Amino acid sequence: MISKKWLQVAGVxxxxxxxxxxxxxxGEADSSGGEGGGELSGQIQIxxxxxxxxxxxxxxxxxxxxxxxxxxxxxMSGTGGGFERFCNGETDMNDASREIxxxxxxxxxxxxxxxxxxxxxxxxxxxxxxxxxxxxCITVDQLNQIWGPDSSATTWGDVEGLEAGDAADSEFTLxxxxxxxxxxxxxxEAVNGEEGSIRTDYTDIGEDDNAAITGVxxxxxxxxxxxxxxxxxxxxxxxxxxxxxxxxCTEPTLENVQSGAYTPLGRGLYVYASDVALENQASVxxxxxxxxxxxxxxxxxxxIPLTDEQMSTATEQIxxxxx
Numbered sequence: 001m002i003s004k005k006w007l008q009v010a011g012v013x014x015x016x017x018x019x020x021x022x023x024x025x026x027g028e029a030d031s032s033g034g035e036g037g038g039e040l041s042g043q044i045q046i047x048x049x050x051x052x053x054x055x056x057x058x059x060x061x062x063x064x065x066x067x068x069x070x071x072x073x074x075x076m077s078g079t080g081g082g083f084e085r086f087c088n089g090e091t092d093m094n095d096a097s098r099e100i101x102x103x104x105x106x107x108x109x110x111x112x113x114x115x116x117x118x119x120x121x122x123x124x125x126x127x128x129x130x131x132x133x134x135x136x137c138i139t140v141d142q143l144n145q146i147w148g149p150d151s152s153a154t155t156w157g158d159v160e161g162l163e164a165g166d167a168a169d170s171e172f173t174l175x176x177x178x179x180x181x182x183x184x185x186x187x188x189e190a191v192n193g194e195e196g197s198i199r200t201d202y203t204d205i206g207e208d209d210n211a212a213i214t215g216v217x218x219x220x221x222x223x224x225x226x227x228x229x230x231x232x233x234x235x236x237x238x239x240x241x242x243x244x245x246x247x248x249c250t251e252p253t254l255e256n257v258q259s260g261a262y263t264p265l266g267r268g269l270y271v272y273a274s275d276v277a278l279e280n281q282a283s284v285x286x287x288x289x290x291x292x293x294x295x296x297x298x299x300x301x302x303x304i305p306l307t308d309e310q311m312s313t314a315t316e317q318i319x320x321x322x323x
Contacts, residue, residue, distance in 0.1 A: 096117075
């Protein structure tokens, strides 16, 4: 979900000092511009996470404004669905809201595709409830009591130690993403201890996190987990709970995510680039743009920017990969 204000942003700083001489998996490039002259041109194909996708859309639009000869397409088939295409050589890059799995690494290796992970932003999963819900803070164990695969809890009062007040006897309704979602993978591992481990009687919203916002907004006893940009865009329509992982209740704020205090639901967001993509200067230029303009891009897309240390690491990584 792209923040409406991103369309008003103009002129992201930083001309890109690269010249395209070859194109990645997306298509043929105009190689007429030799070293020291010519404009970037070609195509870059990106697929993957519906969480990271809007961020890449903003980066792509702003980059193409400065480099009209480059065409970047961004699809959103989910982190897992995107990796299937990526490891089949159909795309240059894959947006991911989790790290690549061992199985996906094996698929890429079988196809002769090497990949590298570049952190492009920070994110937080928010556990959201209706604003009228009396609950303000929840522990990781209590989340597990609600979302765990063996959970028999149906009311707020069934959750041990949860201060639910007058809502204790009310049955809750749960909304969550589908199994192709990196958000699903991350949440289930962080809360339930195993990726994909979750109760089955929740409303599966697929890749549509807005459906979770709508569901919680309209139901005083609903709960969902969604990425940072979605609950920030929703504003007062939903209430993100504070999370207690053992050190007290912590809000999912920018500062708490960047400092690492919001655990275990703070996370990095990634773009995985193939070795072929990183051999061409259009992709290198785009990735440098993505990192160098992290503050502007993440603000307009509603995400949490990289820290200075993360930016330095990503820049060094791109330089190493493209040299």
